[in-house]
Amino acid sequence: MLVNDILDSRYRIWTVAETGKNAFSGCYAGDLLSVVLKSAKAGNLLVTIIANINTVAVAVLADLPAILFCEGAVPSGEMIRKAEEEQIALLSTGLTSVEVILDLVRRSLL
């Protein structure tokens, strides 16, 4: 699946359009970064409310192609710059993590 497949009126992409072509397979949802590091699989979409530069660092270390910030969390300019440097897509939505996962399953993206 591609990051672009997720996008509709409820989701916004913050990084350059190119990152919308990032492929992901499966998803990991979590807000404790050590647990994300331990459990997320390479290629997963990360769904979290933790929007800071460390989230991007964790995505780099765990080979996660995209981060979806939920419940209205949005990335800072610094995060966007860092994510683009590492070719990671940053998205956001007002939905909760559970709503996101149910939505992605319903649309056969997971």
Added chain:
Amino acid sequence: MITLDRHFVIVPNDYNEAGKASSELKRTLKRMGFSRDLIKRVSVASYEAEINIVIHSLGGTADFKIIDDVIYLQFIDCGPGIPDIELAMQEGFSTANEVSRLNGFGAGMGLKNIKKAADDMILVSDCNGTVLKLKFYIREDDKNVG
């Protein structure tokens, strides 16, 4: 033969710079063509250790070396030390403050993740500071993959 020798200073409470040393280490290991599994184990351990110094210590250093077929990571900080290592090693135990938790840290998984990732781990701590030494063996099938 020494094929990597890098030194980093880790600044306490600087969440913006946290993870910089580990990210660079990961990039270097990737460039050196090691397997994805080895790179993940080394970079996860390195990141957790680096974050521990940022969150809990008065500042410290990280040293990364590769000598022959072993990767050595050494983290030293200037205190205040871990009062009870056995307790700190327990999954879920954390002394991280509110700011750390808001930054997504403080799961109480750090040392446990490190121990699981490394082939060898030595942790020594007193009120003067903490020394963490990690060893990762490079197996034949970890080489020239990337």
